[in-house]
Amino acid sequence: MNDYKKIGRILFPYRYRLLSVSVVNLLSAFFSLCSVAILAPLLSLVFNQVKADMTPPSFSFTSDTLLAYAQYYLSVIITGHGALLALLILLCVVFVSFLLSKVLAYSAVCILIPIRTAVVKMFRHNAYQKMLHLPVSYFSKHKKGDIISLVINDIQEIDTSILDSLQSFLRFPLEVVIYLSALFLINYKLSLLVLVLLPLAGLLINKLQRKLKSNSKQAKEYQSEMTTTIEEGIYALRVIKAFNGIGRMSDYFNRINAKYTDIFIKISRRRDLSSPLGEFSGVLIVVVILLYGSVQVLSQDNAFTAELFITYIMIFIQVINPMKSLSEAVANLKKGMASIERINALLESDETAEQSDNCVDLNEFKDKIVFKNVCFSYGDKEVLSDLNFEIVKGQKTAICGMSGSGKTTIVDLLLRFYDIQSGEILIDGVDIRCITLSSLLKIFGVVSQESILFNDTVYNNITLGYDSSEEAVMQAARMANVTNFLPQLEEGIHTNVGDRGANLSGGQKQRISIARALLRQPEILVLDEATSALDAHLELSVQQAIDSMLSGRTSIVIAHRLATIVSADNIIVINHGRVAEQGSHSELVAKNGLYKHMVDMQSFV
Numbered sequence: 001m002n003d004y005k006k007i008g009r010i011l012f013p014y015r016y017r018l019l020s021v022s023v024v025n026l027l028s029a030f031f032s033l034c035s036v037a038i039l040a041p042l043l044s045l046v047f048n049q050v051k052a053d054m055t056p057p058s059f060s061f062t063s064d065t066l067l068a069y070a071q072y073y074l075s076v077i078i079t080g081h082g083a084l085l086a087l088l089i090l091l092c093v094v095f096v097s098f099l100l101s102k103v104l105a106y107s108a109v110c111i112l113i114p115i116r117t118a119v120v121k122m123f124r125h126n127a128y129q130k131m132l133h134l135p136v137s138y139f140s141k142h143k144k145g146d147i148i149s150l151v152i153n154d155i156q157e158i159d160t161s162i163l164d165s166l167q168s169f170l171r172f173p174l175e176v177v178i179y180l181s182a183l184f185l186i187n188y189k190l191s192l193l194v195l196v197l198l199p200l201a202g203l204l205i206n207k208l209q210r211k212l213k214s215n216s217k218q219a220k221e222y223q224s225e226m227t228t229t230i231e232e233g234i235y236a237l238r239v240i241k242a243f244n245g246i247g248r249m250s251d252y253f254n255r256i257n258a259k260y261t262d263i264f265i266k267i268s269r270r271r272d273l274s275s276p277l278g279e280f281s282g283v284l285i286v287v288v289i290l291l292y293g294s295v296q297v298l299s300q301d302n303a304f305t306a307e308l309f310i311t312y313i314m315i316f317i318q319v320i321n322p323m324k325s326l327s328e329a330v331a332n333l334k335k336g337m338a339s340i341e342r343i344n345a346l347l348e349s350d351e352t353a354e355q356s357d358n359c360v361d362l363n364e365f366k367d368k369i370v371f372k373n374v375c376f377s378y379g380d381k382e383v384l385s386d387l388n389f390e391i392v393k394g395q396k397t398a399i400c401g402m403s404g405s406g407k408t409t410i411v412d413l414l415l416r417f418y419d420i421q422s423g424e425i426l427i428d429g430v431d432i433r434c435i436t437l438s439s440l441l442k443i444f445g446v447v448s449q450e451s452i453l454f455n456d457t458v459y460n461n462i463t464l465g466y467d468s469s470e471e472a473v474m475q476a477a478r479m480a481n482v483t484n485f486l487p488q489l490e491e492g493i494h495t496n497v498g499d500r501g502a503n504l505s506g507g508q509k510q511r512i513s514i515a516r517a518l519l520r521q522p523e524i525l526v527l528d529e530a531t532s533a534l535d536a537h538l539e540l541s542v543q544q545a546i547d548s549m550l551s552g553r554t555s556i557v558i559a560h561r562l563a564t565i566v567s568a569d570n571i572i573v574i575n576h577g578r579v580a581e582q583g584s585h586s587e588l589v590a591k592n593g594l595y596k597h598m599v600d601m602q603s604f605v
Helices: 002-037 039-046 063-081 083-133 136-141 144-169 172-186 188-209 212-235 237-242 246-298 306-347 407-414 437-442 458-463 470-479 506-519 536-549 585-591 594-600
Strands: 368-378 381-392 396-401 422-427 444-447 524-528 554-558 570-575 578-583
Touching: 002 083, 002 144, 002 172, 002 306, 083 144, 083 306, 144 172, 144 212, 144 306, 172 188, 172 306, 188 246, 188 306, 212 237, 212 246, 212 306, 237 246, 246 306, 368 407, 381 407, 381 554, 381 570, 381 578, 396 407, 407 524, 407 554, 437 444, 444 506, 458 470, 458 506, 470 506, 570 585, 570 594, 578 585, 578 594, 585 594
Parallel strands: 396 554, 396 570, 444 524, 524 554
Antiparallel strands: 368 381, 368 422, 570 578
8 A cells, every 4th residue: 555655646746637537538438338338239130139119218227228228219210211221320339439439548648648757757857866966975885886777777667667557547447447337237146246256366466466576676686786787897897808807797797687587587477477367367257257147148037138148248358458457557566666665765865964954155265174173984994083184265285195094085074075973174163064065065176086077078078067158168278288189189179078088088187177177266176186197297287277276275285296285385194094294395394204204205206
């Protein structure tokens, strides 16, 4: 029942349009019944069973009265115009009723299609938006392939399983009710027997489908694992080939693929057994009806004639198809609910950056950033411990240390990619958790160690959705020395860079990333190994451009190379998650401590 409640909440905004679909399907079922119900008077006419009775019968809502009316009108037509015209009229009624039934059924599908596409669009939009708003910490604990599979495969499963089943639920129950009502009208005793046998068949099919949901959820997990493996295989193809790891990666993928195939076979067998089992149950019930109905026809009870019995059988046969389709729809629903649960787990995830109820906007950076007793861990691994330092407005602050000392983590905490476990990070005396995330990020411009480019043009990678004039974009490109290599590109700044910038060199990609940060003219520029991919000549050139850009602006530089931090106003040396030393380059060299040791070891060159 909870599954149906979840679907009900999803479809509630479309309730009126779904009601119109039900009304159209009801009319379709009515005309479908009419096309079959004409069978009794048609057979009476063919077998010369029409009694020449020119007296209209008194009306009552029974099968006998309806048949009497049909025979009366047939008698009038036959007497006045002959039996052939009566036969043609009956055939025309059958044809028109059948045509109207199919036209209305198609109309119902056309009304439902925009609802299906709107629901799928809504899920895709919500899933992608949620993915973008989740903190970086979420993706440290979850596989990227699983997220990709959710946004693509699971949402598609909702359309092919659940929403496809919705079409059946809005049509076939109405047909079953219409047909069963007609059966009761013709012969209530025989119909009571049908009413007892049908639920028994339904219980048998439902028992078969109980494990479909759990099996489908397991299949989705294997599918996500395969997506992750494929994504990693494409991203790390050079490494796989270089280290001769093709066999190992192939074996791992084959194991996951085999597990997915096995569970999918089980799901398919259970799901596809629903249809033949439903048909077999229907045929079994038909046999019982034939036996019991034949006894009634052969008895002295003339009310249940052979024509009515054949009509009864034909109408009941019409019930079998919607019953079979309903059993398939229930099976698909069970299968699709596994996808609903996986998507809801993402959408309902509360792993978002915590904010105070009284958050304020940070309109400008006025004074300083203070790290006060900051502690942070990745799981059980402590990275920063009791960290204390200041970043003063207008100064160039460098953060250095050995690999793994926590330098990049400091920037991640400042940008709230992660949240600290204890302590405070204050900007102008305000805890960053009390500042709205959007206004916090506006004051920063970031150039990371890894050049992140999109499969788009150089121009769009620099702007990245930021509204700016082409003149400003070209100015940022000149400052980052992007214009130096633009003549080499086929379409200049409007050249597509390829997947992850595959058409560019490492240095070219990094200069585009620097131009992207410079374009926004941020109050605080964060350079995390920003020039690491450049050669010495380009590094000096870009550094000069950055230095001129940083005049009067706060900057935070994380670097290993001496050239990028020697001119810093304050150098903070991090060792094992704590501040080991800080001061200017000359001051730290004079101390003859860890910084001097790293300089001597040429860790920065």
